[in-house]
Amino acid sequence: MGRAVTVATCALNQWALDFEGNLERIFRSIDIAKSKGARYRLGPELEICGYGCSDHYYESDTLLHSFQVLEKLLESPATQDIICDVGMPVLHKNVRYNCRVIFLNKKILLIRPKISLANAGNYRELRWFTPWSKARHVEEYFLPSIIQEVTGQETVPFGDAVLATKDTCLGAEICEELWAPNSPHIEMGLDGVEIFTNSSGSHHVLRKAHARVDLVNSATAKNGGIYILANQKGCDGDRLYYDGCAMISMNGETVAQGSQFSLDDVEVLVATLDLEDVRSYRAEISSRNLAASKVNPYPRVKVNFTLSCPDDVAVPTCMPIQWRHHSPEEEISLGPACWLWDYLRRSKQAGFLLPLSGGIDSSATACIVYSMCHLVCLAVKSGNADVLADARRIVNDETYIPEDPREFCKRVFTTCYMASENSSQDTCNRAKLLAEQIGSYHINLNIDMAVKAVVGIFSVVTGRTPRFSVYGGSSRESLALQNVQARIRMVLAYLFAQLALWARGVPGGLLVLGSANVDESLRGYLTKYDCSSADLNPIGGISKTDLKNFIQYCIENFQLTALRSIMSAPPTAELEPLVDGQVAQTDEADMGMTYAELSIYGKLRKIAKAGPYSMFCKLITMWKEICTPREVASKVKHFFRMYSVNRHKMTTLTPSYHAENYSPDDNRFDLRPFLYNTSWSWQFRCIDKQVSKLEKKEGISVVEDVD
Numbered sequence: 001m002g003r004a005v006t007v008a009t010c011a012l013n014q015w016a017l018d019f020e021g022n023l024e025r026i027f028r029s030i031d032i033a034k035s036k037g038a039r040y041r042l043g044p045e046l047e048i049c050g051y052g053c054s055d056h057y058y059e060s061d062t063l064l065h066s067f068q069v070l071e072k073l074l075e076s077p078a079t080q081d082i083i084c085d086v087g088m089p090v091l092h093k094n095v096r097y098n099c100r101v102i103f104l105n106k107k108i109l110l111i112r113p114k115i116s117l118a119n120a121g122n123y124r125e126l127r128w129f130t131p132w133s134k135a136r137h138v139e140e141y142f143l144p145s146i147i148q149e150v151t152g153q154e155t156v157p158f159g160d161a162v163l164a165t166k167d168t169c170l171g172a173e174i175c176e177e178l179w180a181p182n183s184p185h186i187e188m189g190l191d192g193v194e195i196f197t198n199s200s201g202s203h204h205v206l207r208k209a210h211a212r213v214d215l216v217n218s219a220t221a222k223n224g225g226i227y228i229l230a231n232q233k234g235c236d237g238d239r240l241y242y243d244g245c246a247m248i249s250m251n252g253e254t255v256a257q258g259s260q261f262s263l264d265d266v267e268v269l270v271a272t273l274d275l276e277d278v279r280s281y282r283a284e285i286s287s288r289n290l291a292a293s294k295v296n297p298y299p300r301v302k303v304n305f306t307l308s309c310p311d312d313v314a315v316p317t318c319m320p321i322q323w324r325h326h327s328p329e330e331e332i333s334l335g336p337a338c339w340l341w342d343y344l345r346r347s348k349q350a351g352f353l354l355p356l357s358g359g360i361d362s363s364a365t366a367c368i369v370y371s372m373c374h375l376v377c378l379a380v381k382s383g384n385a386d387v388l389a390d391a392r393r394i395v396n397d398e399t400y401i402p403e404d405p406r407e408f409c410k411r412v413f414t415t416c417y418m419a420s421e422n423s424s425q426d427t428c429n430r431a432k433l434l435a436e437q438i439g440s441y442h443i444n445l446n447i448d449m450a451v452k453a454v455v456g457i458f459s460v461v462t463g464r465t466p467r468f469s470v471y472g473g474s475s476r477e478s479l480a481l482q483n484v485q486a487r488i489r490m491v492l493a494y495l496f497a498q499l500a501l502w503a504r505g506v507p508g509g510l511l512v513l514g515s516a517n518v519d520e521s522l523r524g525y526l527t528k529y530d531c532s533s534a535d536l537n538p539i540g541g542i543s544k545t546d547l548k549n550f551i552q553y554c555i556e557n558f559q560l561t562a563l564r565s566i567m568s569a570p571p572t573a574e575l576e577p578l579v580d581g582q583v584a585q586t587d588e589a590d591m592g593m594t595y596a597e598l599s600i601y602g603k604l605r606k607i608a609k610a611g612p613y614s615m616f617c618k619l620i621t622m623w624k625e626i627c628t629p630r631e632v633a634s635k636v637k638h639f640f641r642m643y644s645v646n647r648h649k650m651t652t653l654t655p656s657y658h659a660e661n662y663s664p665d666d667n668r669f670d671l672r673p674f675l676y677n678t679s680w681s682w683q684f685r686c687i688d689k690q691v692s693k694l695e696k697k698e699g700i701s702v703v704e705d706v707d
Contacts, residue, residue, distance in 0.1 A: 008033035011244035013234035016050035221252030261334035329553035350508025351412035358427030406439030486530030524646020540656020644676035
């Protein structure tokens with residue numbers, strides 16, 4: 001009796017609606033799996049059409065083309081003698097389902113619809129799909145004629161069933177079902193399923209990978225079994241980066257780990273495991289066996305096929321390994337860099353342009369691009385032909401080989417310091433030195449001429465000339481003058497992105513990068529349509545605190561010594577006049593709050609779902625050693641006033657890499673009004689009453705209005 005089964009899972013860099021490219025990558029993964037002896041191959045969720053099709057799922061074309069790809073897979077000799085498990089949308093009785101289609105030797109074995117749909121945060125699956133609600137129930141699915149012609153089948157099983165091969169039993173989960181409190185693997189395991197599969201479309205969030213790994217390992221720790229997880233990887237056309245981490249686990253321990261960040265479009269993990277290890281593990285768990293004796297059985301689809309070989313006693317099996325997690329700084333260095341590379345090559349542009357101010361945020365963005373250049377050179381060195389072909393097309397040189405990250409950076413990355421009369425020489429020098437160390441093509445320019453021209457037009461029309469507050473102007477005048485500078489920088493950034501390469505006699509255009517961090521966006525500390533308005537923002541979902549730690553990581557790992565002075569300088573917009581040649585304006589003074597406080601406000605507002613009153617109640621305990629209740633009340637009120645006044649800016653926020661669960665991204669993650677009653681009168685009154693109660697309790701004289 002066979003006992004050693006060889007199975008394969010993969011992480012594929014699929015692209016929404018790229019049916020031809022998606023098919024090619026699926027074929028490559030099957031070829032690799034078969035070459036390594038696998039008898040079963042699992043792919044990511046909705047891999048045929050790409051996970052991020054969004055409202056294209058409504059279109060009949062998406063369903064049609066998915067079946068056309070399935071037809072190619074079924075009829076190909078490459079898919080013979082291996083069970084293939086692929087993901088695609090399927091319409092059953094006029095209801096659209098997110099499905100796994102499992103087939104072997106030109107026969108569809110089972111179409112398994114998703115039971116628990118992801119519908120929180122960035123996910124909107126209930127908008128496009130319906131969950132299968134008939135537990136342990138199977139119906140007949142009538143195949144389209146193009147599939148019938150290949151398989152010779154008129155109908156196939158559709159529903160909640162498991163596969164019974166001649167040597168074991170397999171049951172499928174799809175992404176969210178692993179995270180659900182009533183995961184199917186629990187009941188399937190009790191019913192004798194020994195191999196669980198999970199096809200995912202799970203995106204990267206800082207510090208999240210361990211949660212996924214823990215869930216997979218815990219799935220088999222209590223119940224025994226083999227768990228195989230496949231995941232999408234890369235940017236498939238949206239703000240998300242799907243971070244791979246394909247893995248195989250047995251009896252609560254990881255036996256195979258895929259990469260979280262990589263430029264490989266196709267990554268396949270293969271493991272050989274002993275089914276007797278599962279059976280002996282389960283045999284001594286008496287509580288499991290008692291529960292198993294009472295479980296309702298799953299419908300079983302019998303498959304005349306084995307995942308093992310008859311004579312496999314001497315076949316070596318995989319041993320447990322220790323999962324290696326990236327630090328948050330490594331995640332920032334690698335995740336956004338891979339996302340930028342996917343966007344660059346798939347948009348068919350010639351590189352990036354970044355307004356480099358010499359501050360932490362734009363410097364962190366520059367470092368991420370430099371990290372991307374490192375990854376490209378490493379991938380080419382390791383023999384990645386896809387990356388080499390993309391790099392040659394981007395630089396328009398069919399003989400080019402990227403070997404030095406700085407040299408490659410010079411070709412694909414343009415940085416631009418846009419000075420004004422309010423800029424200091426220090427920031428100019430810091431930007432120039434960093435550009436030299438990473439190798440970017442650096443431009444210095446002065447925007448004063450353009451600023452004076454714009455303000456001059458206003459003066460001619462109105463007969464009034466606005467002044468900065470330090471010269472006797474009102475705060476309204478000062479803010480308007482700051483915004484003019486910021487917006488002119490955006491206009492110039494796009495002008496140079498379109499024509500900088502043309503001026504150098506090089507073909508192509510550049511993508512403009514923005515560099516507003518998640519905390520500034522939350523507070524609204526940015527000018528609408530300034531340099532935060534760009535094509536992409538790789539740090540828009542990352543906090544200032546994490547960016548500072550990332551800068552330190554770059555100093556140590558990339559030897560970018562220019563970052564030391566950038567780290568030590570106070571963050572400043574440099575939009576107000578200098579005082580004695582020195583910067584007088586700082587971000588935290590302008591905002592009326594620190595970046596550390598902003599991170600806390602952001603997590604409480606989004607993750608803890610706290611309105612003004614709940615946030616106040618949580619912070620009087622959290623900050624009891626450093627703030628009185630009255631001071632906490634004042635801080636909370638100020639934050640919510642500024643947040644609500646500036647919320648409209650989120651409607652035009654540059655598409656940003658999603659890295660934090662407290663992102664204020666208005667596109668689909670953080671859905672809020674953008675016109676608020678900014679007085680928050682009822683909410684703030686509740687805070688005032690609570691402050692009064694607390695002060696009476698402490699014997700402090702009460703003042704009616706807290707502010």
